[in-house]
Amino acid sequence: MKFTALAAVLSICFAGTSLADEPNISAGKRMAEANCSNCHNIEPGGAFKLYPPSFQAIAIYMDPQVMRMKVMFPDHATLMPQFHTYMFAENIDNIVGYIQTLDE
Ligand code: HEC
Numbered sequence: 001m002k003f004t005a006l007a008a009v010l011s012i013c014f015a016g017t018s019l020a021d022e023p024n025i026s027a028g029k030r031m032a033e034a035n036c037s038n039c040h041n042i043e044p045g046g047a048f049k050l051y052p053p054s055f056q057a058i059a060i061y062m063d064p065q066v067m068r069m070k071v072m073f074p075d076h077a078t079l080m081p082q083f084h085t086y087m088f089a090e091n092i093d094n095i096v097g098y099i100q101t102l103d104e
Contacts, residue, residue: 023097032095035087039079044102052079059103067096 032042032055039052046054058067071092074080083092 021093024094025098025101027091028094028096028098031087031091032098035081035083036095042098044104046102055099056102059099059101064096064100067099068092071095 029042032040036042036055040058041047041050041054041056044056046056048054048057050057062070071080072084074082
């Protein structure tokens, strides 16, 4: 009985956590339009062999964890802005969530 109650409480906690971690795709798209579209093609159907790479290409060849890392810590000597100095991690997660929707 006790165990069932504990399991119920735990499942509620974890359900809450996973909801909070779910990226907000439409917010991510708006952030990408405002912050990334000057340089990247952020629309579906972006071609390969572009520089900088289109978001569709990135969605296909790059793991989401690596995407997040590249936005936080852009390669040395790149034009990529240092987003981590002014963008909340949650917004970066939303943008990465949006990029992942282009993987098709
Ligand atoms: C001022 C132009 C500029 C802006 C704005 C910009 N980027 Fe970039 N981005 C680049 C360039 C240039 C590269 C290529 C870096 C390199 O490999 O030299 C790049 C690379 C990347 C990569 C890594 C691709 C790879 O194959 O290594 C990711 C992921 C990325 N950008 C995401 C974003 C996101 C998300 C935003 C908006 C929050 C953004 N970029 C805004 C210019 C920009």
